[in-house]
Amino acid sequence: MKKILVRENAYYDSVILMLATKALKQRSGIKEAVVAMGTEVNLGLLREIGLLSGEVESAKPNDLVIAIEAETEEAAEEACRIAEEILKKKDHGGGEEGYCPVSLDGALKMFPEANLVVISVPGPYAGREARRALNKGLHVMIFSDHVPVEEEVELKEMALERGLLLMGPDCGTAILNGKPLCFANVVRRGHIGLVAASGSGLQEVCCCIDRMGGGISQAIGTGGRDLQERRVRGRMMLMGIEALSQDPETQVIVVLSKPPSEEVVATVLSKLKDAGKPCVVHFLGRKPSGTRGSVRFSGNMEEAAAMAVAFSKGEEYREGCGTLSEAEIARRVEAEVNPMASEQKYLRGLFAGGTLATEAVALFEQEGFKILSNVRKEPGIALQSPHRSERHAIVDMGDDVFTLGRPHPMIDPSLREERIAKEAADPETALLLLDVVLGYGAHEDPCGPLGESIGKAKAQVAGRGGYLSVIASITGTEKDFQNMAEQKKKLEAAGCLVMPSNYQAALTALHVMRKVTARWM
Amino acid sequence: MDVKKINELFSKELKVINMGLDSFADNLRKEEVEVLHMGWKPPAGGSKRLIALLEKLDR
Numbered sequence: 044m045k046k047i048l049v050r051e052n053a054y055y056d057s058v059i060l061m062l063a064t065k066a067l068k069q070r071s072g073i074k075e076a077v078v079a080m081g082t083e084v085n086l087g088l089l090r091e092i093g094l095l096s097g098e099v100e101s102a103k104p105n106d107l108v109i110a111i112e113a114e115t116e117e118a119a120e121e122a123c124r125i126a127e128e129i130l131k132k133k134d135h136g137g138g139e140e141g142y143c144p145v146s147l148d149g150a151l152k153m154f155p156e157a158n159l160v161v162i163s164v165p166g167p168y169a170g171r172e173a174r175r176a177l178n179k180g181l182h183v184m185i186f187s188d189h190v191p192v193e194e195e196v197e198l199k200e201m202a203l204e205r206g207l208l209l210m211g212p213d214c215g216t217a218i219l220n221g222k223p224l225c226f227a228n229v230v231r232r233g234h235i236g237l238v239a240a241s242g243s244g245l246q247e248v249c250c251c252i253d254r255m256g257g258g259i260s261q262a263i264g265t266g267g268r269d270l271q272e273r274r275v276r277g278r279m280m281l282m283g284i285e286a287l288s289q290d291p292e293t294q295v296i297v298v299l300s301k302p303p304s305e306e307v308v309a310t311v312l313s314k315l316k317d318a319g320k321p322c323v324v325h326f327l328g329r330k331p332s333g334t335r336g337s338v339r340f341s342g343n344m345e346e347a348a349a350m351a352v353a354f355s356k357g358e359e360y361r362e363g364c365g366t367l368s369e370a371e372i373a374r375r376v377e378a379e380v381n382p383m384a385s386e387q388k389y390l391r392g393l394f395a396g397g398t399l400a401t402e403a404v405a406l407f408e409q410e411g412f413k414i415l416s417n418v419r420k421e422p423g424i425a426l427q428s429p430h431r432s433e434r435h436a437i438v439d440m441g442d443d444v445f446t447l448g449r450p451h452p453m454i455d456p457s458l459r460e461e462r463i464a465k466e467a468a469d470p471e472t473a474l475l476l477l478d479v480v481l482g483y484g485a486h487e488d489p490c491g492p493l494g495e496s497i498g499k500a501k502a503q504v505a506g507r508g509g510y511l512s513v514i515a516s517i518t519g520t521e522k523d524f525q526n527m528a529e530q531k532k533k534l535e536a537a538g539c540l541v542m543p544s545n546y547q548a549a550l551t552a553l554h555v556m557r558k559v560t561a562r563w564m
Numbered sequence: 565m566d567v568k569k570i571n572e573l574f575s576k577e578l579k580v581i582n583m584g585l586d587s588f589a590d591n592l593r594k595e596e597v598e599v600l601h602m603g604w605k606p607p608a609g610g611s612k613r614l615i616a617l618l619e620k621l622d623r
Contacts, residue, residue, distance in 0.1 A: 054605040056585045104610025143603030150581045154600040163584030206566040222578050286570040483591040
């Protein structure tokens, strides 16, 4: 039984639509459900699953489509009613203003003192809105992805000419003047300024700084392509460094990026040398190369935070401070490996944060492990299908292939729950390595459902005479609304080893996997 | 490279216009940031042809 409704000129944002879709799919008697706007991509999706018919074919991006396939007519009717109820609640519950202007001009008439525009509209429209905001003299943060690189270059050129910030596209996080924007954690204010071409990486370094007693002056996101893409040429990174070098509150500058393009690295380093302040650099996947003048290179994200905190206090950085003793690591590793069954051989990393996944892949690769991953594109080390793990595998579950029409795993833990069950069903899985990201934007209780699925997975493996090792880290602070201590307790209660940083979680997993590998060689 | 306006922003209170996901506006309010959430919709009913024309006019 199929039921399809179209509501003309009823626009809803992607998060609420995906949450409504998920709520319907979980109902009994529902075979398929889509609550979406009538965009070309969504109409294509509806065609694929056989739910494109009649008036839906002419639906526009401004029209809401509710498409249901159910076992009975009653179930379909009920699902439609529930979808409309969820959306109605949003209409009445969201926002404090009575009237929401639809154009930037209208918004500026109501709020002329605005100084920043945060844009999270669908990618194809984001560039136009950003251009208009820059032309009005406003700083811009673009959360949206799928903005063409040519448009990014054009927007960043405009921002440079006007002396304005253009963070993004695909900028998931920033902290300006102590205020967390989009997906960000609540951290102490202080004297460390950051510019990062990495979302989850910036969150991880900010949280490590907070845990170590340091504070953040500004954390500027540039969008992942700023340093990776030759054509963008690090434009916003260079501007961010310049602004931090002139900011009297910033005493130390930290620069962080996913693997950058070689041409851009030299320009960034030369800019940092002229900054006149101590600088810490971490380029993921590149080995640190010591010190160049006032610029220090860190080996991992936690070390970048530790260096920055030391320098902000006017102290020298001492390597290895704060990490576990060798005896303690050995004890933990023994406890994880001894109860495993002989066929348990492989590492399986399931990550919500792309940079966190990349950091783990880089560590294992440096230590001689061959890791298959969707964060690697090169043949031979790229996973054939990100939906199926092979041998040692680390999967970034925030990748587009997982998030098309579904909420990001930081918002909705169910995608990872399903995958954990899959990995536990594979008798060769020895260890699950996980990340959890707290803060605004993220799920209200990520470790609740995650702890439950870890518990089930461990019981399944124990049932066939093995032991599933689970190691995780939580990127967050005590000030985040999810309550860090409570979240940690939930993972530990499920038998998960929770480490203080993503690097330490990956390092502990490395020690475990070395011992596992030694057993079957 | 002129970054005077960025450094001015660092010394002011953030005042945000939010366009898109309304949860971002809710979160900013929790942090006591003054924010105006727009009732954004795809321009020109989402028609690609009309949007291309609007783009030309903008430039």
